[in-house]
Each structure stands twice: as structure tokens, then as C-alpha cells.
Amino acid sequence: MAHITAGVEYALHCLLWLVDSPGAPLSSRDLADFQGISPSFLAKVFPKLEKAGIVASSEGVRGGYRLAKRPEAISVLAVVDAIEGEKPLFDCQEIRGRCAAFGGRPPAWATKGVCAIHAVMLRAEKAMRDSLESQTLADIAGTLERKMPPEFSEEVRRWVEERTEARIRGKA
């Protein structure tokens, strides 16, 4: 299992679609179907993004989500923390204090400050987080825009239209 989980992956892919859709909000259901991922799982992801102030929701029919900030103001780190809840890279179990030579009562010098091994991991975690913080949603969107052919936006618009019509037909 990876440290950065599928929830983050789904969230970022969805946020990229929201970047391209500054008008009407998109529903989590549509976003899931459009990308071939689980709608019910995605429905658990979005409230976390909303609590973190990354997206804003509108309830009721034709409700959904839109970005709550400019894409340049949304770092990948913010998304990771919103979904994972600041999960640490390493969980120090304070082995240093359990040394049998202490007989159950470790001296102050042994447990003072951060465990030396933990410190190593915290430095690595900071390097990772700094990297994630330096990259924003706008950066990723820019990369994609350079890959995507100009016709594609039109294709997407068509897909959304067809789906809306299909819903209306289903009603009738």
C-alpha cells in the first residue's frame, strides 16, 4: 500500500476538471462516472476537500462542487493533507526508552528531545512535504493543457451534454 492513497489521486484528477469548469458546479457523481472511478467512494472524498477550504459545495438539484480558490493557490500538499489528515511518514515507537539496561525506568538523557532515528525521518518527511507544497494545481493543469489537443475541450462538452439529455430522456 502506498503512503499517498487513491483518495488523493481521485481528488487531484477531479480538481483538474474543476479548473476547466469555472462556471456551473460539477457533481461528484458526474465526476466519478466521467473518470471511471467509484462514485460512492468519491462522495466520501469531496467533503474533506470542502472542510479544507479547497472546494465549495452547493446543495440541491444542479448542485455540486467548484474550486474555492484560484488553482495557483492550491498546493498538492494541501490536497494530500486534506485527504490523509497529516498522516506521518514514520511512527516512532520510542524504542530508545525500552532498553533492558534501564530496567523499566529510562534516565532523562535517553528520552530527552527527539529520537535520533525519528529526526532522520522527520527531515525526509519535510523534504517530501516541501516538494509537494511547491507544486500547485495550476502547474499540473498547465502541463495537461500542453498535451491536450484543442479539439478535446469540445469533446468533453459534448459528453456532458449527452449525459444531461440522457437523464431527461430517462425521465420521460
Added chain:
Amino acid sequence: MAHITAGVEYALHCLLWLVDSPGAPLSSRDLADFQGISPSFLAKVFPKLEKAGIVASSEGVRGGYRLAKRPEAISVLAVVDAIEGEKPLFDCQEIRGRCAAFGGRPPAWATKGVCAIHAVMLRAEKAMRDSLESQTLADIAGTLERKMPPEFSEEVRRWVEERTEARIRGKA
């Protein structure tokens, strides 16, 4: 659950004791008891360190493990990879190719190269790994040496002695 697991934590703590014991090999059983961790679990960790060329084993009575390299030549990254097996930080599921607008057959431009989101994660992972690689066992041992009072080495020696004697007494 943390990305860097207890196996790595146990391994590093043990390796630090091996740094201070360049003479006779230490058994995984003694290392576990000495640090209050599971002996059977530690017995699963050491073969991985051995396969990675970090420790060398000697079999039979009075056997055990010793460092296979100088502490300066053992990076924390090497230990992490030995135990975790190069586990990726992020597992890209190639969502980009599932877009419903592609109708099951994504065009070449969509799946060419590394996924933009994956690329972000790979950069963060590299930052983490670079940090882990820059820190060696000798660095950590140095930090500890500055904390430990000079008498402590003697206390440890006494503990090992007492345990050996206890084994002999148990035999009689």
C-alpha cells in the same frame, strides 16, 4: 499506518548497537530482548538486511550478525529499501486513460509519458529519498554518542554479561 514501517525502525536501532559492537556478532534474539521488541519479528527483519549486504551473518552457536560495511557507507535509504523493498510513495492507477469521453480507447496523447499527477508524486518521492540517502548510520551513531554518558557503555557490557551467566546457570 505509516509508510516507513516498524521493521525499518527496529533495523536501525539494532544496527546502531552493531556499530558499538565491532567484535563478536550479536544474535537477533539478544538484540530483541535488549530493546524490548519482538524476537520473532526481528528474526524476519535481519535476513533482509543480510541480502542487501548491510550485515553479515554467522551461523551456529555464538553466531549472529555484524555490520558488513563501515557505518559511514550505510545510508538510511539503503536500510529502508532493504526492508520495504523500494515500496513507492504513490501508486498511479492511470485514471487519465479511463475518461469516458475516450469510450474505452484512449488516444495516444492522453497516455503518453508519465501521468502529470504521478510526476508530482515522483518528484516528492525523490526529495524524500535524497534526504534519506544523505544520512548514514555513522551520523546517527554520532548524535547518540553525544547524548550518552560515558558510563553507559559499561552498563551495557554488564547487562550482556549477566544474561550470558544466567543462561549458563539455567543450563545447570
Added chain:
DNA sequence: CATAACGCGGACTATAATGATCCGCGTTAT
């Protein structure tokens, strides 16, 4: 030379996290 302390490795179990589903409630456009 028999024994006990070792490492080695496979099979196995328990627990926790993840990914995912389902249901009922409140809100709101049509």
C-alpha cells in the same frame, strides 16, 4: 558426539487501514 544456540525460511494468525458500498436525512431547482 550430543546438545543447545544460532540463522533460515515457510506457514500461519490477528489487527488495522484502505477502498468501496448502502442507506437515510436535509436541501433545492424544476
Added chain:
DNA sequence: ATAACGCGGATCATTATAGTCCGCGTTATG
């Protein structure tokens, strides 16, 4: 009034981790 939404709780299946157990081959030592 209805259906499409978001929201949140309960639940479930799968997987990874942490840990155990057992049997085998090796080797120092009495």
C-alpha cells in the same frame, strides 16, 4: 411534489503489517 444533489453513519471486503510458530541445517562447546 419530485428528483437530483450533498452529508454523514454503518458496514463490508481486501490487503498490508506485525507478530507467532515450527522444522531444518549449521556450529561451538562440554
